[in-house]
Amino acid sequence: MKVAADADRLRREGVDVVDFGAGEPDFPTPDNIKKAAIAAIDANFTKYTPTGGVLELKQAICDRHRVDYGTNYAPGECMVTVGGKHAIFNLMQALIGDGDEVIIPVPYWVTYKDVVNYAGGKCVFVESDEASGFSFTADNIAPHITSRTKVLVINSPNNPSGGVLSREEFERIYHLASKHNVRLITDECYCRFLYDSEPFSIASMPGAKDHVVIAGSFSKTYAMTGWRLGFALAPKPLIDAMMKLQSHTTSNPTSIAQKAGIEALRGPQDSIGVMLAEYRRRRDYVVSRLRAIPGVKIAEPKGAFYAYPNVSAGFCGGITSALQFSEKLLSESHVAVVPGEAFGTTEHVRISYATSMKELERGLDRIERFIRER
Numbered sequence: 001m002k003v004a005a006d007a008d009r010l011r012r013e014g015v016d017v018v019d020f021g022a023g024e025p026d027f028p029t030p031d032n033i034k035k036a037a038i039a040a041i042d043a044n045f046t047k048y049t050p051t052g053g054v055l056e057l058k059q060a061i062c063d064r065h066r067v068d069y070g071t072n073y074a075p076g077e078c079m080v081t082v083g084g085k086h087a088i089f090n091l092m093q094a095l096i097g098d099g100d101e102v103i104i105p106v107p108y109w110v111t112y113k114d115v116v117n118y119a120g121g122k123c124v125f126v127e128s129d130e131a132s133g134f135s136f137t138a139d140n141i142a143p144h145i146t147s148r149t150k151v152l153v154i155n156s157p158n159n160p161s162g163g164v165l166s167r168e169e170f171e172r173i174y175h176l177a178s179k180h181n182v183r184l185i186t187d188e189c190y191c192r193f194l195y196d197s198e199p200f201s202i203a204s205m206p207g208a209k210d211h212v213v214i215a216g217s218f219s220k221t222y223a224m225t226g227w228r229l230g231f232a233l234a235p236k237p238l239i240d241a242m243m244k245l246q247s248h249t250t251s252n253p254t255s256i257a258q259k260a261g262i263e264a265l266r267g268p269q270d271s272i273g274v275m276l277a278e279y280r281r282r283r284d285y286v287v288s289r290l291r292a293i294p295g296v297k298i299a300e301p302k303g304a305f306y307a308y309p310n311v312s313a314g315f316c317g318g319i320t321s322a323l324q325f326s327e328k329l330l331s332e333s334h335v336a337v338v339p340g341e342a343f344g345t346t347e348h349v350r351i352s353y354a355t356s357m358k359e360l361e362r363g364l365d366r367i368e369r370f371i372r373e374r
């Protein structure tokens with residue numbers, strides 16, 4: 001958000017900024033979804049709804065999850081939230097008390113840390129292996145489990161690295177978590193954006209529903225970031241607890257967005273494939289350009305729409321951290337990227353390739369020049 005604000009300020013001053021900071025699709029929301037929202041307004045579907053969303057939407061979420069991943073959730077195990085972020089916030093508030101520990105692999109989406117801290121919990125970070133695409137294993141996680149561990153958060157495909165956990169390793173991690181009675185929160189926000197493997201949900205494992213909690217989002221899958229629609233799938237007592245919290249904070253997600261969400265889930269799904277094909281083309285381009293810059297290292301992202309190169313080769317001339325690298329790259333070369341410090345590492349920057357090929361070319365030309373000339 002800070003990078004976006006700085007880039008915006010420069011732009012308003014007339015500077016030609018290339019923005020790789022945005023964590024959202026550059027595609028518009030598909031027409032059928034927009035039309036469903038307009039129809040909802042015309043039909044005066046503009047009043048309060050039940051706190052956790054209308055039954056029709058909860059059923060559509062359960063049905064789509066069953067079709068896509070082979071799970072069997074019922075509407076009573078589902079709640080609709082004001083974006084996936086809100087689902088994660090509700091979950092942490094409901095699950096975490098003072099001093100409870102939450103295991104989070106690094107690099108991590110920035111919000112996890114803050115919502116755990118806000119709930120009074122303690123984050124326990126697990127390092128991943130950069131050389132193999134920021135992978136981590138059940139064996140890496142096991143030594144960090146203590147009697148205070150309540151939750152393990154897995155985000156695959158990962159923001160910021162684009163790393164994807166193999167199905168086999170995900171299953172091993174699930175077995176480890178359930179053995180120790182640790183809740184496994186799986187953030188499935190980018191689940192439909194996989195380049196080399198099929199979409200998969202750990203909740204489809206037999207018996208997993210008791211231990212696994214799913215945080216889902218419409219934002220990336222249907223290019224609906226501004227609509228603020230997400231959901232949680234979890235055991236009923238947990239859904240009930242989250243519902244209490246939501247009923248006294250936001251109440252229901254916007255009624256109109258809910259109708260749009262039903263159309264997103266029940267209508268044609270081909271826009272996802274169109275976006276994925278375009279992201280793949282861009283991913284290939286970004287990786288090849290970054291690998292051509294002397295000293296820059298990048299593991300090929302296997303999902304989502306982010307590249308997370310190690311740019312420590314550019315740490316000279318007063319630059320000693322990714323944060324300083326990003327600040328100088330923005331002020332001198334007018335390219336906005338997100339420094340790794342936001343995600344728990346110090347030698348990387350996040351490049352979002354959810355932008356046009358033309359912008360990618362322009363921005364990567366500038367990044368290459370910025371590093372070569374140091």
Ligand SMILES: Cc1ncc(COP(=O)(O)O)c(C=O)c1O
Pocket residue numbers: 023082083084085086109155158159187189216217218219225229230
């Ligand atoms: C990993 C991850 N989870 C969840 C979200 C939440 O998205 P939203 O609140 O827009 O549904 C994001 C958004 O960037 C994300 O990157």
